[in-house]
Amino acid sequence: MPGESEALRDWHRLFGLLLTDYFTGSPFEVEVERDLSVQQQFLDVVIIRRRPGRFAGRLPDGLEGLRAHNLVTFKSHREALDSWAMKELIGHSVAYRKLVSPSPSELIPEDQFGLYAVAARHPDRLSAQVPWERVGPGVYDCRWGTDTVRLVVAGELPREAHNAPLHLFSARPALVGFGGRAYGHHSGRTSRLLMQLFEGLAGEGVAMPFTMEDFDRQFAREHFRRLSPEEQQVALQTLTPEGRQRMLQALPPEERQEMLQALPPEERLAGLSAEQIRQYLDRMSGGRRTPARKPRRKK
Known part of the structure; x- marks a missing residue:
């Protein structure tokens, strides 16, 4: 067949x-x-x-x-x-x-x-x-x-x-x-x-x-820090957003920051909704975000 x-x-x-x-x-x-x-x-x-x-x-x-x-x-x-x-x-x-x-x-x-x-x-x-x-x-x-x-x-x-x-x-x-x-x-x-x-x-x-979640956690703990910045970026880009999220959760805060820095900005935001991004920006600005300007009417 x-x-x-x-x-x-x-x-x-x-x-x-x-x-x-x-x-x-x-x-x-x-x-x-x-x-x-x-x-x-x-x-x-x-x-x-x-x-x-x-x-x-x-x-x-x-x-x-x-x-x-x-x-x-x-x-x-x-x-x-x-x-x-x-x-x-x-x-x-x-x-x-x-x-x-x-x-x-x-x-x-x-x-x-x-x-x-x-x-x-x-x-x-x-x-x-x-x-x-x-x-x-x-x-x-x-x-x-x-x-x-x-x-x-x-x-x-x-x-x-x-x-x-x-x-x-x-x-x-x-x-x-x-x-x-x-x-x-x-x-x-x-x-x-x-x-x-x-x-x-x-x-x-x-x-x-043994699942991919297990592998991601183990890889994050044991291998990621040994890679060069270029290898880190390649390794991260081969993962799905969910896989990246699992790896991030397995790392201590300082290593999590290091891992995020290996990604370009658009990859860091992959998997987040527009609302999640807005909420994060609100927290960073202490809830004092400048409201978006309304378009000016032509006279």
């Missing part, structure tokens, strides 16, 4: 966008829905090393050994990771390697490519069909011909902060809630992406113990 197909694609796109957010400022760059052919065939995510350096912090379990090119297929809670998905990933890896190499006769070495499958839930059928090795909680190596695919099951990963990006896609309310609290703030897009994620889960009937 077209509607269901588009909904699934939305989950894949959101997974890629959140990884894009997560790797912001790191030596890695994320490409979402990489087109690999004339007849469009999209690879969910490619994580590419763009410059030397180490990732700041600890990567999620199963992603520790990222290479120069890392191809990722993703299956949401509404899909099963099956043999066809694995065949697609292997096929995509061949096409991608040819695409990024200098020429068909000068291919980038195979050890520069990593294959990953991230699934919300354990693929029971697939694990009974192919050679399977448990590496750690929620992390498996799957042999597929001469290739090894690293499989990460989001719903089985330990409840630790470094696994937060994948917990968010586990569709297990407790883990999603933990992931929302532990994920932190990686760019000006973070709040908007988490809002999309939580709204999507709520729309599918997943009971959420």
Whole structure:
């Protein structure tokens, strides 16, 4: 069905966008829905090393050994990771390697490519069909011909902060809630992406113990003051007026003033009615506002 197909694609796109957010400022760059052919065939995510350096912090379990090119297929809670998905990933890896190499006769070495499958839930059928090795909680190596695919099951990963990006896609309310609290703030897009994620889960009937209100309050307490003035302004402008109001309420008065100063005047007034603005001006002037002049009649 077209509607269901588009909904699934939305989950894949959101997974890629959140990884894009997560790797912001790191030596890695994320490409979402990489087109690999004339007849469009999209690879969910490619994580590419763009410059030397180490990732700041600890990567999620199963992603520790990222290479120069890392191809990722993703299956949401509404899909099963099956043999066809694995065949697609292997096929995509061949096409991608040819695409990024200098020429068909000068291919980038195979050890520069990593294959990953991230699934919300354990693929029971697939694990009974192919050679399977448990590496750690929620992390498996799957042999597929001469290739090894690293499989990460989001719903089985330990409840630790470094696994937060994948917990968010586990569709297990407790883990999603933990992931929302532990994920932190990686760019000006973070709040908007988490809002999309939580709204999507709520729309599918997943009971959420962690809401955007919780995230806004936590972000205001822990992260806002660490940002530069430019980053503060970008972060605030991505929030709805209601989200900004929640963040303001979570801050002490002096930090609230600092937060407001990061916004242009029109943004500070967003969400206030004309009557609320008039009442505020009355209080500031001690109730002695000069009445508006009546237009003079022409003689």
